Amino acid sequence: MKLPVLPPVSPMLAKSVTEIPPGASYEPKWDGFRSIVFRDGDEVEFGSRNERPMTRYFPELIEAVTAQLPERCVIDGEIVVATGAGLDFDALQQRIHPAESRVRLLSKQTPASFIAFDLLALGDQDYTGRPFTERRAALEGALAGVTAPIHLTPVTVDLQVAQRWFTELEGAGLDGVVAKPLTGTYEPDKRVMFKIKHERTADCVVAGYRLHKSGPDAVGSLLLGLYDEGVLKSVGVIGAFPLARRRELFQELQPLVTTFQEHPWNWAAHEAGERTPRKAETSRWNAGKDLSFVPLRPERVVEVRYEHMEGDRFRHTAQFNRWRPDRTPESCTYEQLEQPVTFKLGDIISGLGEPR
Known part of the structure; x- marks a missing residue:
């Protein structure tokens, strides 16, 4: 690979807070495997939170990345298994299997999706030193027109919308809300974002x-x-x-x-x-x-x-x-136990959780 940002990269992290802070960019907190995808032409690699490659476990995502993502890019996101009933973390865990035949079978039985939410590099440009607002705008342009199983996470700067997401989206299996400073740069392995989770x-x-x-x-x-x-x-x-x-x-x-x-x-x-x-x-x-x-x-x-x-x-x-x-x-x-309000993934991202 010849990218401006090369694997392995530790993803940027979030510190837990009890309330959603004002004046930030907000997005749903997806409950899956955090992963940074690196693409350089036909070369694709999925890195993990602990910097270990996860590429071999998700062949269906390799095909989707090759077909849909820009020729050369590095994108931060989350690998999830989405169903009509919401996110299925148990099924996602089963995808980590040593047998190649089992990996192939599960890629068809419980196919995964990739939810993109940050941009580290595009073409020859390193975006990690740029503010989040600029990274997000470039990410939206790079992923315009993508279809399942590649998705772009929704964002908002409206605090009331973020508070509604926090209340409603749990019913679809989401983890809470993430708040990102609008001017913040991408800092690997640093807790510079904020996460608000249900307790x-x-x-x-x-x-x-x-x-x-x-x-x-x-x-x-x-x-x-x-x-x-x-x-x-x-x-x-x-x-x-x-x-x-x-x-x-x-x-x-x-x-x-x-x-x-x-x-x-x-x-x-x-x-x-x-x-x-x-x-x-x-x-x-x-x-x-x-x-x-x-x-x-x-x-x-x-x-x-x-x-x-x-x-x-x-x-x-x-x-x-x-x-x-x-x-x-x-x-x-x-x-x-408190039961969260039922919410469909398709109401968050069109097509997410629908049969493929």
Whole structure:
């Protein structure tokens, strides 16, 4: 490749704030894989947040980039899997597979889309030192007329529109709103943008723990459950604790340790495919990581902070808020969770989420 900006490039990042700041350019926060696409003629490469190439996993996007993007360009955006029901992050995760035959099959069964939202280079011009307003105008010109699976994210400078997006677009699986300074340059790996994400609380049952990498006397993460028609379902984990607190938790939880035979998540008794933690489960992102857990009697309740749901689980790791000794485990049900307003992706970007 002979581009003015060459891979690998760490994408520009955003810092979390609680309110949408005034006087910025606003756009939806897409929930997918952040990726910078580099094109130089027939050469196409998709970089990732950690600067590792993702090109081989999305052959359908390589074809689309070659057919639609400018001959030589570097564009920042998000890879998503969009359906009629909204963004499907679970399906997107499945796209990261080592087998070439599986990659090809999934590219047809769950095709991905690329949502473009910033321009780093066009032709021989490096745009990273130019203000966002200039980069956006050039991006709109470069992507004029593109069709699925390439899309240009909508933007607005109207704060009221951004606030409406924040409220409404969650129902389509979006993550919140991003605010970009109008005069800001593109600064790789710097938190110079702002992200405003949804945050809610829920009371969950602590049903197990995994050990911390520091040793056998420290809790790595707590496994959370919610009741659904009397059945305790795995909903996610919390794991951000100081090391001293991890060791305290280990001691505190020992009286609750039980056997799998006496636990609602008895992995050997569950039917294949049920979404509960299993004794020998492994991570898609780290094949060598042991996700076995120590079962606890489901008696303690914890209040956690979370952003939104992906199906029946927390989309991201939840955050510890406080213990709730006043709540009974049986009262921790899915009914307490706030349901976002349903919203169609096609109302945000025409054609997004429609069958291809």
